[in-house]
Amino acid sequence: MSSKLYYGIWITLMILTVVTAKVAFIDLGPFNTVVALVIATCKALLVVLFFMHVKYASEKLTRMVIISSIFWLLILLFLSLADYSTRALGHG
Amino acid sequence: MATAAITAEREHYLNKEYGIRSWLLTTDHKRIALLYLMSITFFFFIGGFFALLIRLELLTPAGDLVQADTYNKLFTMHGMVMIFFFLIPSIPAVLGNFLVPIMIGAKDLAFPRINLLSWYLYIIAGVMMLHCIVTGGVDTGWTFYTPFSTAFSNTKVIEAGLAIFVAGFSSILTGLNFVVTIHRMRAPGMTWSRLPLFIWAHYATSIIQLLGTPVLAITLVLVVFERVFHLGIFDPTRGGDPLLFQHLFWFYSHPAVYIMILPSMGVVTEIIPCFSRKRIFGYHAVALSSIAIAVFGFLVWAHHMFVAGISLYSALIFSILSYLVAIPSAIKVFNWTATMYKGSITFSTPMLYAFGFIGLFTMGGLTGLFLSALGIDVHVTDTYFVVAHFHYIMVGGAVMGYLGGMHFWWPKISGRMYPEWLGKFAALIVFLGFNLTFFPQFVLGYLGMPRRYWQYPPEFQVLNVLSTAGSTILAVGYVLPMLYFLWSMRYGKIADDNPWGAAGLEWKTTSPPPTFNFEETPEVTWEAYNYDEIPAPVEVSLER
């Protein structure tokens, strides 16, 4: 991979970092959190796809490992949330 | 009993090198398996010792053997030692380590040095746990519920938590090794569909170990931080939620029970076709059901929390999911019985254990379904019904499978046959002792006897006495194999390469195997369980 591509990704990541910090001070209501997480995910994707070579030089198995791990984390988060978010309903 | 060979003894993994350094610094997966065998057997007897003390106390309704606090420590140490230092490593670390590379035609696991590290981590954890036991023990229950464990217990919670953390790391590394090995190191021609189902079972187990254990690890870290730094994450007075601990704890600990049972199912799936002289019925169904158990097993954890305070709606969700997770297990039971149908059955010791497994696991599993029903669970949760349920699966299931596997592969591991009549006798004792110990506990639970209580109303005594009597018989059944396996290493009949006429690459190499498992890397051109092509053993390997 060319070093120019790496530098390009690096600049993008730096810019996105500044954007995250600045946008936090603007009132977007409930979307502040969404925007912050979306930007963070974009940054994470850039690191995974380019710095960790997943886009150009990886096999399906690597992608399966990444996706499964994230999916499993989401199971933990969402099923726990299923309890907490429904406690106030009815008798809990 | 065969005499020693007259010609120079062939070199194999046991006699290749002698001396303690060659064992403690080995990277041979087979030697590491034996290191584990010795360690987990040791901890099995420690855990068993606590069990006997519990049963002794429960002989009488009054709390007259030990004090209440001591009793809390007894059942805690029994649970922690049995689960983390016996059941979870048992089959994967002993039979898995020994057989996974051979069954796929590889020379060793992908990361032999990490394999040795796994064992050392297990030993370090074990030493920490032993130290914890002898310096006072823990009384929180193996479940470490907060805020008792974080704020009120004045026993060695930190040490026990850290010991289990280290043991968990050992477990993660074993799982990692297996997954990479199975993906990368299969011999030419060994496609996924030709893998022994023992391998599929260990693959599924490893996935659970990899995805679940880290959550237990962080949970224990948080408990330790709470005790050391007084963080307050689980402290209700500071807004902490004890139920959060339970969610995080059971997210691992429920899948952990599948770590304990899946390898046993894998063993049974190897034994039954061999002693039915028939190909396994529904190879792909069994393979995929292992994966399904691993996946679904992560979706049901809050069924341990039905009465703890979770919302009714989430309880409903977890109840339905818990029903679903029983389906893949049932598929396996049907496939095992279908395999035996019109097979040519031999009642060898491994087969006796396999039969025991099917019957007892089915009972344990079905009673799990009772517990998944919210209406029933409200009454029998935290009673001996639950205790009986999980012992049927863990002991009647997992331990029987482990013993069956040890007998099945003993010739391969040691190059010797165990005495078959003693094997059958011990199997029978185990089966009888087990049922006498634990069936009364179903009744006790139904009648309302709570678990983790050190005294009980007098009307429960008869059933408790039966249970304790059974436990002494069971203990005899467990001691016998240890004795005759040791005996056989010196005096047992010398084993052939394939005394059972079994399918699988491990039976195509010598008993015991050479250090690099095969003289030449095998090339696989046949399907798994090709019992239509393998002749039954001519020589009766099952004689005295």
Added chain:
Amino acid sequence: MSDSPIAVEQHAEHGPELRHHFETAEQQRNAASLGMWIFLGTEIMFFGGMFCAYLIYRLNYFNEFAAGSRSLDVTLGTVNTMVLICSSLTVALGVRAAQMGKRTLLVILLLLTIVFGFAFLGIKGIEWYDKYKEHHIPGASFDASDLIRDYPQIHIDPSHEQLYFSLYFAMTGLHALHMIIGVGIFAFLTFHAWKGRYTPHYYTPIEIGGLYWHFVDIVWIYLFPLLYLIDRKPLG
């Protein structure tokens, strides 16, 4: 087996780094790579447990989390994020240097990575010290009265404020521990790179060490907004 004549011949065909239980160097490389990715998967679940605690408590105690978040220094946090991103760049360039056989460049980039790692840890140390001075470390000396005073617009329950800081220290602490381990790994890699161990045919340790480093960077990429930027809206 290892000193029979046939084995000696076979030895000449591969480099010394090929372990004998592997058939080919490619198999070994693929095994190492898969192993590291799976390990990173376990790390996602390891940190994930704390993200779960964070999620639940943030939902239940948003005001307290918002106030606690405001007490962190956004500038330092942003700088630290950029430091880690720079370190990921040097790591990626380092792997490339190894691929191209440029030993000196590789060593420089690995050293730069370590420097960035130390910079991150140094800044983190400063931030933690600030928390200590402000009595925001959970425990006996915890005191949230400054937050209640500074943010009267946010209704803060002082008995719940500690939870935010407990998670802050647990999460950044665990992350910092991983950074320290990463610096140790890279010190090891730098030493061996300097000794010429890594060539275009064998640079697997650099690659998998790099994967670990990038992962630690990604964890921080999420920790930064989740801890520092919970609620920075101008208060009316």
